[in-house]
Structure formats: structure tokens, C-alpha cells
Amino acid sequence: MKTHIDIVNKFDIRGTILNVEPLGSGLINDTFRVKTDGPEDYVLQRINNAIFRDVELLQSNIVAVTDHLRKKLLAGADADRHVLRFISLKTSAKTYFLDGEGKYWRMSVFIKDSFTHDVINAEYSFRAGKAFGNFQDQLSDLHGQLGETIPDFHNMELRARQLEEAVAADAAGRLSKPEVQEILARLRPWTEEMCKAERLHREGVLPKRICHCDTKVNNVLFDADGNILCVIDLDTVMPSFVFSDFGDFLRTAANTAAEDEPDLSKISFNMEVFKAFAKGYLSEAHFLTKVEVDNLPYAVQLFPYMQAVRFFADYLNGDTYYKIKYPEHNLVRTLDQLKLFDCVNEALPEISAFIQNNI
Numbered sequence: 227m228k229t230h231i232d233i234v235n236k237f238d239i240r241g242t243i244l245n246v247e248p249l250g251s252g253l254i255n256d257t258f259r260v261k262t263d264g265p266e267d268y269v270l271q272r273i274n275n276a277i278f279r280d281v282e283l284l285q286s287n288i289v290a291v292t293d294h295l296r297k298k299l300l301a302g303a304d305a306d307r308h309v310l311r312f313i314s315l316k317t318s319a320k321t322y323f324l325d326g327e328g329k330y331w332r333m334s335v336f337i338k339d340s341f342t343h344d345v346i347n348a349e350y351s352f353r354a355g356k357a358f359g360n361f362q363d364q365l366s367d368l369h370g371q372l373g374e375t376i377p378d379f380h381n382m383e384l385r386a387r388q389l390e391e392a393v394a395a396d397a398a399g400r401l402s403k404p405e406v407q408e409i410l411a412r413l414r415p416w417t418e419e420m421c422k423a424e425r426l427h428r429e430g431v432l433p434k435r436i437c438h439c440d441t442k443v444n445n446v447l448f449d450a451d452g453n454i455l456c457v458i459d460l461d462t463v464m465p466s467f468v469f470s471d472f473g474d475f476l477r478t479a480a481n482t483a484a485e486d487e488p489d490l491s492k493i494s495f496n497m498e499v500f501k502a503f504a505k506g507y508l509s510e511a512h513f514l515t516k517v518e519v520d521n522l523p524y525a526v527q528l529f530p531y532m533q534a535v536r537f538f539a540d541y542l543n544g545d546t547y548y549k550i551k552y553p554e555h556n557l558v559r560t561l562d563q564l565k566l567f568d569c570v571n572e573a574l575p576e577i578s579a580f581i582q583n584n585i
């Protein structure tokens with residue numbers, strides 16, 4: 227078996243390796259920080275190719291995105307602090323390595339003195355709103371050049387179908403549990419309403435744009451003063467509806483608890499974080515159509531709902547997709563997202579009024 231050090235040495239890094247330690251809390255890939263005695267440290271990732279099946283496409287998307295963003299940076303800006311840089315192999319220009327066990331690896335430069343936050347205040351949220359609005363704006367001219375790394379990733383019709391398939395298969399024998407039946411009874415009445423985006427798209431009034439599609443609050447790097455450095459985790463950058471980035475950020479940042487908090491009384495929707503993010507986002511996303519703006523409140527509902535459906539389907543399938551730390555983890559996550567969904571529904575009139583007053 228190859229060690230992490232053997233893997234790192236396939237890449238064209240500077241300096242020699244001091245150590246390799248686990249980094250971050252992603253649910254899909256395995257991530258490590260590589261310290262060196264050279265001028266830069268690195269991030270090593272094992273790409274989960276059961277989920278990202280076309281690693282060649284994945285890396286070609288990411289290189290296209292990072293090259294594009296780098297070109298657009300203002301002259302004089304320190305590019306390596308504002309855009310990820312992926313490292314090629316020593317023997318070719320490829321930015322990933324396939325080891326003898328069928329595992330895929332990649333490396334990028336670790337951005338020094340950068341911080342991620344799981345919890346943020348309104349001021350940071352405003353900055354993140356601007357960052358994601360700007361991210362979508364900057365990538366708009368890459369349209370047509372990126373493939374879908376996970377086809378139909380945020381397609382709610384597909385996610386609803388996958389849940390019904392999981393119910394029909396009942397692979398883990400969990401369907402008869404009373405709490406499972408209760409969750410199904412809460413989710414099902416909303417399916418049609420939550421599939422609105424796909425309908426609008428079919429009617430020709432809702433475009434796809436290049437989106438980040440994983441705008442969790444901890445996918446933004448801040449400096450020590452709380453300024454935004456860089457948007458990270460680019461695996462899912464692909465054509466989607468703008469709702470993806472607006473909704474998924476608020477799903478994580480405006481939840482007053484973590485996405486797997488078992489004590490549901492700690493979960494509520496933080497209006498101040500919402501307002502600040504919406505203000506920041508709307509100040510940069512000049513490209514939005516009226517249909518997109520009018521449906522931003524729906525985006526805030528959609529993402530807790532979709533994530534509840536996804537966690538729940540995984541629970542029924544026997545936890546084959548998301549990393550779990552204990553057997554009922556996906557059930558706890560589902561209940562958390564459903565509670566957040568209820569809170570958003572309660573706040574919906576205020577959410578809608580705020581957006582209309584700030585366009």
C-alpha cells in the first residue's frame with residue numbers, strides 16, 4: 227500500500243514533506259494538510275470517485291474555473307491567496323494521480339493564515355453574500371464550457387424519485403420504524419411545490435448558470451480580520467439554478483445549530499444572517515432575472531428540504547453516501563433539516579418582504 231507521502235511525492239511540490247494530517251469536515255472526500263519545509267504547504271485530497279465518477283471531467287472543470295478566476299483578478303492582487311492552485315504531477319500536466327488501488331488523489335496549495343467558520347455573524351455573512359454573487363458573475367462567461375460532475379445534482383425531481391426508490395427498496399430494513407413513517411408523512415406533501423424550479427426551467431423562464439453548488443458556510447476562506455480570501459471546494463461547480471448557491475449558504479449559515487444537532491430546540495433560522503447575506507448577494511448578482519429574484523424565498527425553503535430528502539434517502543439505503551459517525555447520524559441530520567425547513571416556512575413572509583425591498 228502506498229503511504230500518503232508516496233502519493234504526495236508524485237506531485238510537483240516544492241520542499242520536502244514534514245507531515246500529513248487530516249483536515250476539515252467534508253462528508254465526501256478525505257482531506258489532509260501536508261506540511262513541508264519549503265515555501266508552501268499543501269492540501270491533499272482523495273477524491274471519492276464512487277460519487278465523482280468522471281475524475282477527468284472533474285479536474286478539467288476545476289482547472290478551467292481556477293484559470294478563469296485567476297485571469298480576472300485585478301493586477302497586483304495576490305492570486306494564490308484568492309484562487310485555489312492545483313499542482314500537476316511530476317511526470318505530466320495532469321492534476322490528479324490514480325494509485326495502484328484505483329484511488330484518485332489531487333493536491334492544491336494551502337492558503338496560509340486562512341480560516342473557515344462554521345458559525346458566522348451578520349457582517350461575515352454580508353461578505354459571503356458578495357463573494358458568491360461575485361463568483362457566479364465572474365463565471366458567467368464560462369457557460370457551455372463546464373460539464374455536470376454529478377448529473378442533475380440539485381434536481382429536486384430526481385432527489386424526490388431517489389427517495390421513493392429508497393422507500394421501495396428498504397435496503398436497510400428501516401422503513402417500519404415509526405419515526406421513519408412520520409418523516410415520510412412530513413416530506414411527501416411538499417414534493418410538488420419543492421419541484422417548482424424544474425417546472426420553471428421546462429417552461430423556459432428559468433436559466434441554468436454556472437453555480438458553486440456547495441456553498442456551505444465553511445467553504446469560504448476568511449483571513450484573520452474576517453475579509454474573504456477565496457471560495458473553496460470546487461467539485462460541484464457546474465450549471466444549475468442560482469437557487470443552489472443562495473439556498474445552500476443559508477441552509478448552513480442561518481441555521482443557529484450544526485446540520486447534525488440532535489437537540490432540535492437549538493435550531494432556528496437566523497434572520498440577521500439571512501438579511502446580511504441577501505444584501506451582499508443582491509449587490510453583486512446584477513444578472514438575476516425577475517423570476518430568479520422572486521423565487522429566492524423558495525430557494526431558502528428548497529435547500530433544507532432537499533437536504534432532508536437526501537440525508538433521509540441515505541438513511542433508508544443504509545448510509546452508503548454520506549460519512550456517518552454513529553448509526554442514526556443520517557436520521558438526526560434529516561430531523562435537523564426538517565426543523566430548519568419549518569422555521570424557514572414560518573419566516574417566509576419576512577424573507578420575501580426583505581428581498582423585494584432590497585432589489
Ligand code: GN1
Pocket residue numbers: 251252253254255277439440442459462485533
Ligand atoms: C456534501 O463534500 P461536502 O461535505 O462539502 C454534499 C453536499 C451536501 C453536504 C451536506 C458532492 O458536501 O451536496 O450539501 O455534504 N456534496 C456532495 O453537508 O454530495
Ligand code: MG
Pocket residue numbers: 252254440459461
Ligand atoms: Mg463539498
